[in-house]
Amino acid sequence: MNYVVYNTSMKVEQIVAIKPESIEEGLFIAQSEDLQLGDEFSYSITIHEVTEDIVKSYSAYRVAPKVEELLKDNYEKEKEIKDLKKQLSLAQQALDDLILGGM
Incomplete structure (x- = not known):
């Protein structure tokens, strides 16, 4: 299922x-x-x-096979973008902690 x-x-x-x-x-x-x-x-x-x-x-x-290929590529790119956004958010949070923690 x-x-x-x-x-x-x-x-x-x-x-x-x-x-x-x-x-x-x-x-x-x-x-x-x-x-x-x-x-x-x-x-x-x-x-x-x-x-x-x-x-x-x-x-x-x-x-069509070409559409299938494009859909797969698009899915992988969207997944990669989500992962990068998550990494960017974590990096920004660490940077904010470092800057604000040093005050």
């Missing part, structure tokens, strides 16, 4: 094996027995029905 992260338009944004502890505003989580990791890159997936946080109905359309 995987977890599907989808938006208000019911479009699947991400499929993960472990339920996320938190998600961005405007996104939702549901369980799916059918959808597999990586399907969000190979298919455009729209959820039609979610009952008790379980996907009951959806449609999926295969995307």
Whole structure:
């Protein structure tokens, strides 16, 4: 069983094996027995029905191989940007502590 992260338009944004502890505003989580990791890159997936946080109905359309490649690249770049922002925040906090701690 995987977890599907989808938006208000019911479009699947991400499929993960472990339920996320938190998600961005405007996104939702549901369980799916059918959808597999990586399907969000190979298919455009729209959820039609979610009952008790379980996907009951959806449609999926295969995307062109080039689109699949671009989606994977975009996902990796977004993940890298989030990691860099987190590192920057930690570095800024350490710098602030150093500056303010020296006063």
